[in-house]
Amino acid sequence: MKQLVQSSLIAALLLVTSTSSVFAGAWTAKQGAFYEKLAYNYYYSHETFNTSGNRTGTPNNGKFTDNNISNYFEYGVFDNLTLINSLAYKWLVNDDNSLHSKGYGLGDVDLGVRYKLLDSDRIGIVSTQLLVKIPGPYGSSDPLPLGNAQYDTELRLLYGRSLYPLIPGYGNVELGYRWRAQDPSDEIRYLIEFGVDITKKVYTRAKLDGIISVDNGKKLDVSGNPTTTNNFDLGKLDLTVGYKVAPNWGVEASYVPALYGQNTAAGSTYSLALYFKTP
Numbered sequence: 001m002k003q004l005v006q007s008s009l010i011a012a013l014l015l016v017t018s019t020s021s022v023f024a025g026a027w028t029a030k031q032g033a034f035y036e037k038l039a040y041n042y043y044y045s046h047e048t049f050n051t052s053g054n055r056t057g058t059p060n061n062g063k064f065t066d067n068n069i070s071n072y073f074e075y076g077v078f079d080n081l082t083l084i085n086s087l088a089y090k091w092l093v094n095d096d097n098s099l100h101s102k103g104y105g106l107g108d109v110d111l112g113v114r115y116k117l118l119d120s121d122r123i124g125i126v127s128t129q130l131l132v133k134i135p136g137p138y139g140s141s142d143p144l145p146l147g148n149a150q151y152d153t154e155l156r157l158l159y160g161r162s163l164y165p166l167i168p169g170y171g172n173v174e175l176g177y178r179w180r181a182q183d184p185s186d187e188i189r190y191l192i193e194f195g196v197d198i199t200k201k202v203y204t205r206a207k208l209d210g211i212i213s214v215d216n217g218k219k220l221d222v223s224g225n226p227t228t229t230n231n232f233d234l235g236k237l238d239l240t241v242g243y244k245v246a247p248n249w250g251v252e253a254s255y256v257p258a259l260y261g262q263n264t265a266a267g268s269t270y271s272l273a274l275y276f277k278t279p
Contacts, residue, residue: 025172025193026125026160028116029076033278037072037252041088045258045267048226053233053262062096064226064265068107080119084112084131092144094224101224103144106136114158124161129176131156145223154178154189169196185217185231200244207238213262232264247279 029035043066050056058064070088077083087110092103112131119125133152140149156176163169174191188211195205210233217230237259242252256269 025170025174026114026116026127026158028080028082028114028127029074030278031076031079033076035074035275035277037070037273037275039070039072039252039271039273041066041068041070041269041271043068043227043267043269045226045265047266049232049234049258049261049264049266051263053260055266058096058226058265060096060098062094062226064095064267065093066227067091074114080116082114084110084114084129086110087136090146092146092225094144094226099224101144103138103142103146103225105138105146107138107146108136108148109134112154124159127158127160129156129158130154140223143224145225145228147225148180148182148184148219148223148228150184151181152178153181156189163196167196169194171195180217183217183219183230185219186214188212188214203242203244205238205240205242208235209238210235226265227267229264232262234261234264235259242275249274249276251275 044063045065046058046061046063047055048058068088068090070086073085075083088107090104090107094101110131110133112129114127114129117126117128131152131154133154135149135151136146138146138149154176156174158172158174160170160172163171172191172193174189174193176189178187178189180186190210190212191207193205193207195203197203212233213231215231219230235258236256238254238256240252240254242250244250252271252273252275254269254271254273256271258266258268
């Protein structure tokens, strides 16, 4: 059933599109160019995907919320090499019939580089990306930890292609493997993205963003944070609409529901963002 859902979503996404107005996917930033996105994100979940992949209510009428302010930054060191940084300050609440716990502070920090391997008008863009997740200054024994408190290293291959002159947009496909230190399971990461500029000012994009657990983890799920469980699968649909206020900045609104998964929270994220970039 899970494979059928994934295949159907991928086929449907071939008809959905995304903006080509900002740095994205396999593309690297020009030397000295930058892109920065500051967002407020609200995540809410009162359901979980169980070990069979079925959506069920959280035990003890549990509800989990994650309010956070995130910042994503890219900078072009050279035309074919881009630096990446991402971080978020979080306010977490996990509430059920027997427990009320809170956590707040700086979450995990991502540092990475994207290197362009091929740039061809006929073939498209091929890049590779190395990302390291550094645990934030929280503790694994906190009442509600902000993450897994361990390092991740991810290697990803990206392919992008402009859809001009057919339509004003692009397509992007990514596949990666994430090695996770200590006990959490390693993961296979995948992403499919398409889009279009609707007008000169308005654009939209859609992504299918997925995680498949390798099921080699030994960590016990006792932190109380339902989004940092071990050996979990998750597929999310990211739908975004943006407006280019000026050549160097704009606004975006996003809705990101969880579509399928296993052994993790089944929630949705709502986001409002400002982006700034080199004109």
